[in-house]
Amino acid sequence: MIAPTARITFxxxxxxxxxxxxxxxxxxxxxxxxxxxxxxxxxxxxxxQSNVDFLQKTITKLTTDHQQKLDAxxxxxxxxxxxxxxxxxxxxxxxxxxxxAEDAKKAAAPATKDAAxxxKDAAxxKDGAK
Numbered sequence: 650m651i652a653p654t655a656r657i658t659f660x661x662x663x664x665x666x667x668x669x670x671x672x673x674x675x676x677x678x679x680x681x682x683x684x685x686x687x688x689x690x691x692x693x694x695x696x697x698q699s700n701v702d703f704l705q706k707t708i709t710k711l712t713t714d715h716q717q718k719l720d721a722x723x724x725x726x727x728x729x730x731x732x733x734x735x736x737x738x739x740x741x742x743x744x745x746x747x748x749x750a751e752d753a754k755k756a757a758a759p760a761t762k763d764a765a766x767x768x769k770d771a772a773x774x775k776d777g778a779k
Contacts, residue, residue, distance in 0.1 A: 678701050 680703060684696035 679706075 679699075681700055684693050684697050684700065687693040687696055
């Protein structure tokens with residue numbers, strides 16, 4: 650029972666392989682190849698050269714990607730620095746305003762203390778006038 654199914658599956662795969670275009674079957678996928686299996690020096694040299702080309706392209710791509718990430722991070726750092734400078738200005742203004750308010754409050758406090766004893770002196774005078 651398994652044998653007829655295997656034969657049918659194998660036949661279908663063989664038929665699909667035969668119908669595929671040659672470019673799809675012999676597609677060269679870039680990557681690192683094992684060059685020691687090559688017997689002739691020309692093929693081994695070609696294999697090594699394709700490995701070198703692949704590695705150079707990969708390094709170039711990674712370098713470009715990482716440089717873009719670094720540039721984006723540097724732009725973000727500069728934006729954050731500008732935000733911090735703006736916030737420092739606001740904090741400085743608030744501290745100056747708070748200090749001015751405290752100074753005004755301190756200046757107003759002694760004036761009210763001086764006015765309070767004068768009011769006490771005036772109150773007994775009214776009682777004496779009755």
